[in-house]
Amino acid sequence: MIVLGIESSCDETAASIVNEKKEILAQTVLSQLDEHRPYGGVVPEIAARAHLQYIDSIIDETMQKAGLSFSDLSAVAAAGGPGLIGGVMVGVMSAKAISLAQNIPFIAVNHLEGHALMPRLTSGVEFPYLLLLASGGHCQILVVEGPGKYKRLGTTIDDAAGEAYDKVAKMMGLDYPGGPEVEKKALNGDKLRFNLPRPLKGKQGCDLSFSGLKTAVRHVIEGFSPDGKIDNANMSEQDIADLCASFQYAVADSLCYKVNKAAKIFRKEFPQGKFLVVSGGVAANVFLRESLKEVAANNKLDFTAPPLKLCTDNGTMIAWAGLERFRLGHQDSLDFRPRPRWPLDADAPKSTGAGLVKA
Ligand code: KG4
Ligand code: ZN
Numbered sequence: 001m002i003v004l005g006i007e008s009s010c011d012e013t014a015a016s017i018v019n020e021k022k023e024i025l026a027q028t029v030l031s032q033l034d035e036h037r038p039y040g041g042v043v044p045e046i047a048a049r050a051h052l053q054y055i056d057s058i059i060d061e062t063m064q065k066a067g068l069s070f071s072d073l074s075a076v077a078a079a080g081g082p083g084l085i086g087g088v089m090v091g092v093m094s095a096k097a098i099s100l101a102q103n104i105p106f107i108a109v110n111h112l113e114g115h116a117l118m119p120r121l122t123s124g125v126e127f128p129y130l131l132l133l134a135s136g137g138h139c140q141i142l143v144v145e146g147p148g149k150y151k152r153l154g155t156t157i158d159d160a161a162g163e164a165y166d167k168v169a170k171m172m173g174l175d176y177p178g179g180p181e182v183e184k185k186a187l188n189g190d191k192l193r194f195n196l197p198r199p200l201k202g203k204q205g206c207d208l209s210f211s212g213l214k215t216a217v218r219h220v221i222e223g224f225s226p227d228g229k230i231d232n233a234n235m236s237e238q239d240i241a242d243l244c245a246s247f248q249y250a251v252a253d254s255l256c257y258k259v260n261k262a263a264k265i266f267r268k269e270f271p272q273g274k275f276l277v278v279s280g281g282v283a284a285n286v287f288l289r290e291s292l293k294e295v296a297a298n299n300k301l302d303f304t305a306p307p308l309k310l311c312t313d314n315g316t317m318i319a320w321a322g323l324e325r326f327r328l329g330h331q332d333s334l335d336f337r338p339r340p341r342w343p344l345d346a347d348a349p350k351s352t353g354a355g356l357v358k359a
Contacts, residue, residue: 001074003326004098005319006059008051008091009083009111010136011035011042015055015062016315017073018323022121026065027316028058033176040170048086055094062315070102075331077322080108081339082137088338096334105331107322112344114317115279116144121320123304128273130266130301132259132292135280136162136177139255141206141262142344143270144277147324152348153262154206161251161282164210168217168247172240173232182244183285189238189245194220196250198257206262207351213250217243251282252291259292263299276301284311 001020008014016027032050036042063069078095081088092108099106115133119125128145139156159167162179169178174185196216199209218230220243225231232240259276266273276296282288283305296303310316325331 001323001327002068002072003107003319003323004059004062004073004076005109005315005317005322006055006076006078006091006095007111007114007313007315007318008055008087009079009081010087010313011047012313013051013054013058014313014315015059016319017062017066017068018121018316018319020323020327022124024316025068026062027314028062028065029314030054030058037176040176041166042084044084044086047084048090051087051090055090059094070098073098073102073104075105075107075322075326076102077107077109077318077326079111079114079318080332080336081111081342083111083340085338085340088340092336092338096336100334105326106334106336107325107330108332108336109318109321109325110342110344111318112138112342113147114321116142116150116344117147117321117324118279118306118310118317119277119304120324121316122306122310125275125277125304128270129275129277130259130263130273132255132276132278132283133280134161134255134278134282134288136160136166138280139208139210139282140344141259143266143273147321147328147330150344152345153265154208154258155348155351156208156210157200157351158209158211159214161208161210161255162280164214164251165282167214171218171221171230171232172235172243174240177281179282179285182248183287185241185244186248186287187241189241189243191245191249193242194246196220196246198250198254201254201257206258206265208254208258210251210254213247213254217247248285248287252285252288255288256291256295260295260299263295263301267299267301274302276303278305279311281312284308
């Protein structure tokens with residue numbers, strides 16, 4: 001079983017080929033960082049045009065690297081949403097064209113399911129497992145019971161964790177995307193220097209919130225400016241490093257507090273479950289990974305996360321989720337319509353923070 005996966009739901013044009021032995025036969029990721037950098041965030045129209053420009057060559061390059069032709073494929077998968085609709089359409093149309101021309105099944109993969117199932121490829125995690133899915137557009141705590149079977153225990157009620165990283169980085173004049181930049185600066189910082197809030201900590205349930213934390217960071221930056229503007233001109237390198245470290249600590253602390261609560265529920269309701277998993281772009285944050293390891297140990301769970309490079313958007317997660325669905329007999333018709341919103345747990349109450357795409 002060999003599956004080609006295509007990802008184009010945000011600002012990465014990516015393709016990958018995996019097989020059922022969990023081998024990645026080839027993968028290619030093209031990040032549109034240069035296109036979006038001047039704007040400090042992803043611009044949907046620019047993203048869609050760039051996907052259109054590069055998708056064919058990215059797919060070709062991936063097929064060549066694997067030494068395969070289209071007729072070797074068992075199925076073709078594409079991220080069908082949630083995400084920026086122009087980009088999703090580009091990936092879905094490409095996959096449908098290959099499906100039609102080669103007469104092989106097409107599988108529309110939920111981008112979030114791609115992140116959610118990635119650790120099954122990289123560390124062989126068995127269902128059910130507890131998952132923190134933290135990316136630029138989403139932040140949820142879920143029980144993963146199988147492909148298409150999710151129980152949401154908590155979600156952000158406003159910003160996603162990655163979105164908060166990106167916005168805070170922008171306020172401090174750091175490069176885009178903000179997560180890796182803040183993490184780099186934080187290495188030289190004092191995480192205890194600024195006492196930032198942990199929104200919703202101590203409140204019932206496993207929901208999360210980051211917008212108050214973002215505002216608190218803005219107030220700290222304004223405090224350095226004599227006229228109270230959001231201006232980092234009066235902040236030294238050390239001030240920025242300390243603020244990055246304090247922010248990173250506050251995000252990890254907030255996430256760990258709620259994941260710890262979710263772990264208690266998981267242990268009770270799914271006693272056969274053994275793993276706490278983190279995935280999505282923010283899972284590349286080493287400080288967060290280390291903090292979550294402690295939460296897992298305290299709850300007698302094993303901890304795992306995809307390798308750093310497979311945390312952010314890539315084609316492998318789409319190919320693998322497609323393969324997991326395909327071997328269960330699932331495929332989609334060529335009438336599939338790209339879905340800007342596509343919750344993993346359709347039964348969970350709607351939340352303004354869940355299922356949002358990056359601004
Ligand atoms: O999963 P992803 O590539 O795209 C979405 O599906 O949203 O996640 C991208 C997000 C960005 O907000 C980025 O700043 C964040 O993940 N991110 C990080 C790190 N690397 C990427 N956040 C914190 N620390 C990192 N090392
Ligand atoms: Zn993603």
